[in-house]
Amino acid sequence: MTTTQLPLLLASASPRRRQILARLGLPYIVSVAPGDEDAAQAHYQGPIDGLGTWTATHKALMMFTRPEAANHLVITSDTTVILDDQELGKPRDEEHARSLLRSLRGRWHRVVTGVVVSTMVDGQLRMQGDSCSTPVLMRPYTDEEIDAYIATGDPMDKAGAYGIQSASFQPTERIAGCYLNVVGLPLCTLVRLLAKFDVYPASQGDAHSACPWSELCQIRE
Numbered sequence: 001m002t003t004t005q006l007p008l009l010l011a012s013a014s015p016r017r018r019q020i021l022a023r024l025g026l027p028y029i030v031s032v033a034p035g036d037e038d039a040a041q042a043h044y045q046g047p048i049d050g051l052g053t054w055t056a057t058h059k060a061l062m063m064f065t066r067p068e069a070a071n072h073l074v075i076t077s078d079t080t081v082i083l084d085d086q087e088l089g090k091p092r093d094e095e096h097a098r099s100l101l102r103s104l105r106g107r108w109h110r111v112v113t114g115v116v117v118s119t120m121v122d123g124q125l126r127m128q129g130d131s132c133s134t135p136v137l138m139r140p141y142t143d144e145e146i147d148a149y150i151a152t153g154d155p156m157d158k159a160g161a162y163g164i165q166s167a168s169f170q171p172t173e174r175i176a177g178c179y180l181n182v183v184g185l186p187l188c189t190l191v192r193l194l195a196k197f198d199v200y201p202a203s204q205g206d207a208h209s210a211c212p213w214s215e216l217c218q219i220r221e
């Protein structure tokens with residue numbers, strides 16, 4: 001079987017990633033990689049910008065412990081929010097969310113998403129990974145806005161405790177790169193990785209946009 005014929009499996013619990021991947025027009029199934037990502041990340045010792053790709057690789061390896069991953073093209077990714085060379089992670093609780101949002105207020109930081117595409121065919125693992133980095137400037141939101149946003153529950157499953165796509169909070173003032181990367185799955189990076197397996201999108205994206213996939217995917221929650 002060639003990799004072109006392998007069905008896609010998105011190994012992710014993130015509803016955003018599911019929505020974004022659908023834009024390629026390719027059929028895919030979804031499963032969730034087992035394991036504790038935080039515990040795994042505690043062993044990481046490389047440069048902070050490599051953490052996303054390292055964690056996406058870990059998620060792929062965990063996924064291949066499951067029988068459903070065999071004979072699939074498995075997509076994993078991990079989004080990290082980096083402020084002053086520190087990875088902020090997801091909030092542990094509301095107080096942590098408040099402190100993360102205060103530390104980001106009015107500041108430029110980076111959102112780095114690592115993406116890995118991999119296959120296990122006849123016991124042979126093949127893996128391609130890369131990352132995408134987007135500088136993001138937060139607007140000077142007030143403490144009251146932070147509290148109102150936390151009350152929605154939205155920050156709790158998100159790196160850095162924010163969703164750029166939040167229509168009510170709208171936390172960012174400017175971004176200098178890929179929007180979908182911030183939401184969790186840079187299609188530009190993914191399309192490049194899929195091409196290494198001879199898999200190409202069924203849909204074309206908006207060929208006139210700087211990133212052909214960005215305009216299509218302005219997800220709002």
Ligand SMILES: Cc1cn([C@H]2C[C@H](O)[C@@H](COP(=O)(O)OP(=O)(O)OP(=O)(O)O)O2)c(=O)[nH]c1=O
Binds near residue numbers: 011032162183
């Ligand atoms: C910064 C930012 C992050 N996020 C999300 C993307 C990711 O879902 C999440 C970061 O956590 P991840 O660990 O990357 O992903 P996940 O745990 O949600 O899903 P899985 O590991 O199963 O694939 O934060 C946004 O939705 N908007 C944003 O603006």
